[in-house]
Amino acid sequence: MLSFAATARQLGRTQLIRTATRRSYATETASKKPSNLPLYLMGAGVAGLGGYFYLNSTGKSVITQEKSPLDPENFKDFRLKKIIPYNHNTSEFIFELPNNEASLLPVASCIVVKASDPEALKDEKGKPIIRPYTPISPSEHKGELTLLIKKYDNGNASKHIHGLKEGDTLSIKGPIPKFPYKVNEFEEVALIGGGSGITPLYQIVTHALSNGSNRTKFTLLFSNVTEADILLKSDFEALKKKYPTKFDVVYVLDKPPAGWTGLSGYISKEVIQQHVAPASLNEKVKVFVCGPPGQVAALAGKKAGMKQGELGGILKELGYTEDQVYKF
Numbered sequence: 001m002l003s004f005a006a007t008a009r010q011l012g013r014t015q016l017i018r019t020a021t022r023r024s025y026a027t028e029t030a031s032k033k034p035s036n037l038p039l040y041l042m043g044a045g046v047a048g049l050g051g052y053f054y055l056n057s058t059g060k061s062v063i064t065q066e067k068s069p070l071d072p073e074n075f076k077d078f079r080l081k082k083i084i085p086y087n088h089n090t091s092e093f094i095f096e097l098p099n100n101e102a103s104l105l106p107v108a109s110c111i112v113v114k115a116s117d118p119e120a121l122k123d124e125k126g127k128p129i130i131r132p133y134t135p136i137s138p139s140e141h142k143g144e145l146t147l148l149i150k151k152y153d154n155g156n157a158s159k160h161i162h163g164l165k166e167g168d169t170l171s172i173k174g175p176i177p178k179f180p181y182k183v184n185e186f187e188e189v190a191l192i193g194g195g196s197g198i199t200p201l202y203q204i205v206t207h208a209l210s211n212g213s214n215r216t217k218f219t220l221l222f223s224n225v226t227e228a229d230i231l232l233k234s235d236f237e238a239l240k241k242k243y244p245t246k247f248d249v250v251y252v253l254d255k256p257p258a259g260w261t262g263l264s265g266y267i268s269k270e271v272i273q274q275h276v277a278p279a280s281l282n283e284k285v286k287v288f289v290c291g292p293p294g295q296v297a298a299l300a301g302k303k304a305g306m307k308q309g310e311l312g313g314i315l316k317e318l319g320y321t322e323d324q325v326y327k328f
């Protein structure tokens with residue numbers, strides 16, 4: 001267990017590193033090449049665009065990277081470059097992408113991982129154990145892919161990954177497309193997350209807010225057991241400061257500390273009624289849910305494997321429709 005001082009130091013370091021790797025904003029030049037119109041268009045895996053390109057000063061597109069170093073059909077080994085402890089049970093795992101390439105993962109999408117050594121992580125039938133993770137590094141970030149992974153003591157993949165050392169490899173396949181996010185498709189987006197289920201929601205909101213033309217208002221309802229379990233909190237606070245009219249976050253703790261000013265208990269019907277735009281907004285509102293299976297079931301009904309499954313739970317009771325809700 002890390003001491004409080006060590007944890008604080010590491011949180012600070014983590015924050016510095018992520019700041020350095022943060023998304024390029026639409027108004028920033030993300031390339032060293034001079035360009036009067038540094039407009040980056042991400043087309044990897046979306047509508048057959050493929051590749052990563054920008055428009056130069058004459059408005060001509062310049063392709064800087066043809067395709068992702070990841071393969072959606074086959075697992076490839078990637079070297080673990082650095083491990084940065086985040087809190088008592090979660091660390092950042094930074095993998096090296098060859099030739100300083102970017103992952104080009106479309107938003108929203110995830111990757112799946114398995115052990116590089118097939119003997120190291122298999123089920124009782126001898127089949128490889130495969131789990132999905134959503135990188136927290138932006139898809140256009142060059143040379144690295146960062147996973148933020150919580151360790152479950154009785155877990156398989158998370159325990160294996162937490163047992164890796166810098167220099168080891170992990171087998172990764174992707175992207176696995178999830179919800180194809182389009183800028184300004186919705187007026188209001190609610191992100192409801194629990195624990196390490198925050199990463200897909202983080203991917204969407206950081207991507208959306210970094211677009212200078214974004215008009216969508218995001219509200220994150222983020223539940224955890226204790227305050228120390230809240231992942232990416234300093235990132236969310238920074239987003240709230242930077243986009244006060246477009247982003248808000250409400251923390252909900254099961255075991256709040258003395259003097260806690262956020263909400264306590266679980267994400268209830270009342271909490272949703274108070275903080276999430278109503279179902280009556282129809283196609284103008286979207287609710288994304290990601291968390292432990294029990295929480296997803298209580299809020300939106302059980303997922304059916306990789307499929308959405310029927311809508312149920314509190315969101316259904318409140319009148320939201322299947323079109324308005326997406327479960328990761």
Ligand SMILES: Cc1cc2nc3c(=O)[nH]c(=O)nc-3n(C[C@H](O)[C@H](O)[C@H](O)COP(=O)(O)OP(=O)(O)OC[C@H]3O[C@@H](n4cnc5c(N)ncnc54)[C@H](O)[C@@H]3O)c2cc1C
Pocket residue numbers: 110131132133134135147148149150151152154155156157158159195196197199200291292293328
């Ligand atoms: C789209 C998607 C993206 C994900 N991204 C991330 C990510 O970025 N970082 C991350 O740490 N995890 C993420 N997860 C969860 C991850 O895929 C694994 O489920 C998790 O690491 C546990 O796997 P395991 O093999 O260690 O545990 P398992 O062997 O599968 O399970 C061990 C125990 O943990 C419980 N458990 C399993 N998953 C969860 C969970 N999510 N919450 C609470 N209890 C659980 C099980 O019920 C069981 O008791 C994501 C899941 C999805 C669907």
